[in-house]
């Protein structure tokens with residue numbers, strides 16, 4: 001992710017026309033990443049540091065979807081690479097209803113990609129994980145979600161409250177969906193007796 005952790009640092013509008021993926025949610029993602037994420041007017045100074053615990057065992061939760069942001073996209077320095085989104089059991093009903101219960105935890109697990117030059121591109125080393133934890137009271141200032149980021153191999157949230165306000169401002173554009181961007185396309189699997 002590099003040194004730039006300021007989510008307010010948005011790309012120039014002229015560079016925003018290229019979208020990497022066609023999926024509807026991702027198109028929305030691109031438009032959100034492209035828009036100036038104005039931090040909400042919250043009194044960050046008066047707030048205690050909203051540090052969130054490392055989500056132990058998240059890679060065994062439900063895999064929601066994966067996505068790729070390539071170097072051609074303005075969000076690359078901050079969120080570029082191959083990401084996988086995982087959701088804990090408490091959050092799954094939220095993916096159906098748009099209403100996420102307190103205790104919901106979502107993880108954006110971000111990896112570099114490796115281009116082998118022979119047509120194969122695969123997953124490289126982890127860059128970071130970005131985390132959202134739902135607690136309507138504790139995180140009332142950021143829409144009921146706590147936001148955190150853990151550099152690869154670390155278990156201490158490296159964001160400050162201003163960073164978190166940047167996360168929350170962009171995610172607030174998905175208010176109708178409970179501040180969550182990803183959708184869960186594979187939730188209905190064929191039943192064993194139908195295949």
Ligand code: HEC
Nearest residue numbers: 029032033067106108130131132147148167170180181182
């Ligand atoms: C400018 C917009 C924007 C900002 C800023 C942003 N995100 Fe997101 N975030 C997205 C989009 C778009 C997705 C969906 C990616 C996908 O569906 O593949 C997403 C997905 C996520 C997810 C998975 C759950 C979901 O909503 O789909 C988590 C967790 C997450 N972001 C955490 C963070 C954290 C922590 C920060 C701040 C460090 C942050 N985000 C900042 C746009 C943003």
